Amino acid sequence: MAKYLLLKHYRGGPAALNDVPMDQWTPGEVSDHIQFMRDWAARLEGTGEFVDGQALSPEGTFVRYDGEGRPPVTDGPFAETKDLIAGWMIIDVESYERALEVAGELSAAPGAGGKPIHEWLELRPFLAEPPTITE
Amino acid sequence: MDEALLRALTPTVIAILGRRGADFAAAEDAVQDALLEAVRVWPDDPPRDPRGWLVTAAWRKFLDAVRADTSRRHREVRVDSEPAPGPAGAVDDTLQLYFLCAHPSLTPASAVALTLRAVGGLTTRQIAQAYLVPEATMAQRISRAKRTVSEVRFDRPGDVATVLRVLYLVFNEGYSGDVDLAAEAIRLTRRLAAAIPHEEVAGLLALMLLHHARRPARTGADGGLVPLAEQDRGRWDTRLIAEGVDVLQAALARDRLGEFQAQAAVAALHADARTAAETDWVQIVEWYDELVRLTGSPVARLNRAVAVGEADGPRAGLAALAALDPNLPRYTAVAAYLHERDGDPVTAARLYAEAARSAPNLAERDHLTRRAARLNLDIRRRGAVRPGPAGSGTG
Numbered sequence: 001m002a003k004y005l006l007l008k009h010y011r012g013g014p015a016a017l018n019d020v021p022m023d024q025w026t027p028g029e030v031s032d033h034i035q036f037m038r039d040w041a042a043r044l045e046g047t048g049e050f051v052d053g054q055a056l057s058p059e060g061t062f063v064r065y066d067g068e069g070r071p072p073v074t075d076g077p078f079a080e081t082k083d084l085i086a087g088w089m090i091i092d093v094e095s096y097e098r099a100l101e102v103a104g105e106l107s108a109a110p111g112a113g114g115k116p117i118h119e120w121l122e123l124r125p126f127l128a129e130p131p132t133i134t135e
Numbered sequence: 136m137d138e139a140l141l142r143a144l145t146p147t148v149i150a151i152l153g154r155r156g157a158d159f160a161a162a163e164d165a166v167q168d169a170l171l172e173a174v175r176v177w178p179d180d181p182p183r184d185p186r187g188w189l190v191t192a193a194w195r196k197f198l199d200a201v202r203a204d205t206s207r208r209h210r211e212v213r214v215d216s217e218p219a220p221g222p223a224g225a226v227d228d229t230l231q232l233y234f235l236c237a238h239p240s241l242t243p244a245s246a247v248a249l250t251l252r253a254v255g256g257l258t259t260r261q262i263a264q265a266y267l268v269p270e271a272t273m274a275q276r277i278s279r280a281k282r283t284v285s286e287v288r289f290d291r292p293g294d295v296a297t298v299l300r301v302l303y304l305v306f307n308e309g310y311s312g313d314v315d316l317a318a319e320a321i322r323l324t325r326r327l328a329a330a331i332p333h334e335e336v337a338g339l340l341a342l343m344l345l346h347h348a349r350r351p352a353r354t355g356a357d358g359g360l361v362p363l364a365e366q367d368r369g370r371w372d373t374r375l376i377a378e379g380v381d382v383l384q385a386a387l388a389r390d391r392l393g394e395f396q397a398q399a400a401v402a403a404l405h406a407d408a409r410t411a412a413e414t415d416w417v418q419i420v421e422w423y424d425e426l427v428r429l430t431g432s433p434v435a436r437l438n439r440a441v442a443v444g445e446a447d448g449p450r451a452g453l454a455a456l457a458a459l460d461p462n463l464p465r466y467t468a469v470a471a472y473l474h475e476r477d478g479d480p481v482t483a484a485r486l487y488a489e490a491a492r493s494a495p496n497l498a499e500r501d502h503l504t505r506r507a508a509r510l511n512l513d514i515r516r517r518g519a520v521r522p523g524p525a526g527s528g529t530g
Contacts, residue, residue, distance in 0.1 A: 001244040001266065048245075048276025051268050092268050094242050130360060130498040131307045132317060132346050135401060135438055 003051065003092045004099045006106065007122040010058055012083030017118035018111050025112050036109045044091060044102065053089035090126075099123055140185055141173055142322075145256030148189045150228030157197050159235060160281040163253050165197035170256060172196075229254070230330045233323075234293035237301040238284050245280035246301045252277055255323055261314045298327065299339050299395065306343050317347055328382075337386035338396030344379030345402035348372040360502045364411040376406045397426040401438075416446035433463050441469055449477035464495060468503055475510065484510035 022030060044050035062076040089106075093099050103121045111117035145166060152162035169192035173185075182188035236250040244266075251257045251265075263273035306320035324340045352366035361367075383399045400422045408414040423439035426432070436459055444452020452473045459466065471486035487507035494500035 003267070045272065046275055046279075048248075048268075048272050048274075048279060050272055092244075092266070092272070094244055127497045127500065128495060129308070130496045132350075133307050133342070133398070135363065135405070135441075 001092050001094060002096070002099070002128065003090060003126040005124045005126065006089040006091065006103055007124065008086040008088070008119070009122065010084040010086040012085075013120040013122060016111075016120060018113070018115050019117075020112035022111075029110065029112060029114060032110050032114060037106070040106050040109070041089070049091050049093050049098075049102070051090035051092050053087065055087040056085055058084060058086070096125075099125075137177075137185070138174075141170055141189075142256030144186050144189055145170065146229040146232045146254045147186065148193050149232060149253055151190055152193055152197055153228065155194070158285065159253075160278075160285055161197055161200060162193075163281060165193045165200060167252065167258070168196040169193035171258065174258075229326070233298045233327055235284055235287060236280075237298040238287055238293065239297050240283050240287070241280050243301070243304055245276055245283070246297075247304050248273060248276050249280040249284075250301050250323070251305065251319070255319055257314060257319070265314050265316055295331070295333055295336065299335060302327070303339060303395075306346075317343070317350070321347060334386040334389045334391045335393040335395050337382050338393055338399050341379045341383035341386065342395050342399035342402055344375045344382065345399060345406050348375035348379065348406065359505070360498045362502070363405060368409065371406065379403065380406070392425060392429070394426060394429045394432075397422050397429060401426075414445070416442055420446050433460065437463055437465060437469055441472070444473045444476060449473045453477065464493075465490070467493065468499075471503070471506070475506075480510045480514055484514065 022033075025033070041050055041053060059077050061074050062078075063072050063074050066073045091099060091102055093102060100123070103123050107119050107121050108116040109119065111119075148169070149159070149162050149166050152165060153159060157165065166189070169189050172192055173189060177185075232254050233250070236253050237246045241249065248262055248266075251262050252259065257265075259274050259277060260270050262277075263270040266273065302320050302324050305323070306317050321340070321343050324336065324343060328336045328340050348371050349363075349366065351372065352368065352370040353361055355361045379399065380403050383396065383403055386396050387400070401419050404415050404419050404422070420439060420442045423435055423442050426435040427439060437456075440452050440455035440459065443455045453470070456466070456470060456473065461467075467486050468490035471483045471490055474486060475483035484507045487503050487510065491500050491503035491507060494503055
């Protein structure tokens, strides 16, 4: 099994095919979209492949160490940040091919006009534990 | 609380419930419930007859479940509350469980989870922790696996190779947290080896023992991986090595070579060398030739190239490597190592850094990064960047 992080981007990825901002959808379309995401996660729970998932606020803060005895420095949020992550899911699947399949299903979530968004999702493999037998 | 005893009794009790008429899925659930109760009750009130206690508790759980299920469906209970002994299976019942849990209709991860629960007697929570997934996810994986095998008839031995692949996975993969998966794999393989005289079961057991023997030396004080050549061989477990070699020799004497025996033979040759310099690489190359012949595995070919590099020199190793697909996992790491041995630190450092970027796990990435860093430091200290030998610029 291999774990993958699925990243949804507010921006930073290539544009979706059905790229209409969510506030331009009908309320019903928004509800359908949310329900689709829930059903997707529930299906993966049922197959024993779901690990975790969370949505993230678009506003974030940058923090860094500023030397001994001083409080950390904060900065941002930066309006110009190109890459903005909207949320993430972790899946634990049999193969890369299965990860692609699952991500493809999520990308079909309905948007404006009830049509699939064709949203680009970023798929990142976890660095696993080292195997015992390597020679 | 004797957890080892509980685990050892698990498949036996599942088999007893099976003989009394419970199907596998129900029997397995009932025994898991009984295990959880034992964990709760035994510390304060240890039973005189643990096995009898477990059978009674599991049978009661099974009847409760059947009754609950039946009242839901408004049907008659078909199972007597007084158990009949039932006919004994043609093959050892525990052995049957191994085959069922490794059934080819299951995905490898499902087979691993089901084996650890039904044969290994681990709880769902322990298995979930070992594979770093939520307990609910692991519970679903196990119940789906049980549904998948529910149609499988329980009276014929399966293919032992499928069981060995599952046990190999348990040994080789997974996060060793609360439960020591390597030790668990060895225990289950030992039990299988005791149940059936099969040369490849023995081969796998030997392979596990010989690798487990090195475990204390595999990790440095900083938690990093220590490669075989740099391990403190005084920390290898000589008792496990002796046992592994014995098991392997008995298996090889049956004269039916298989991939696990060949891999174990390589491990035994490493174990036999008091220092890395004393390693019999010529024989190791011959075993890799056997392994390539048996499996055709590209990983075996890659490992063979490393061995050729040690037996016949790094140029020969690089020549063997050149015949392989550069997209193989660890290809670049092997190329880096062979170039380092060939006295070309510049190329080696570049390839180590490249290999680190595509390393499949953190420990290997850190190890490769350190090697690149060390070579780069040496190169800087020598003051001038010396170009590598002609023709060795790439892997």
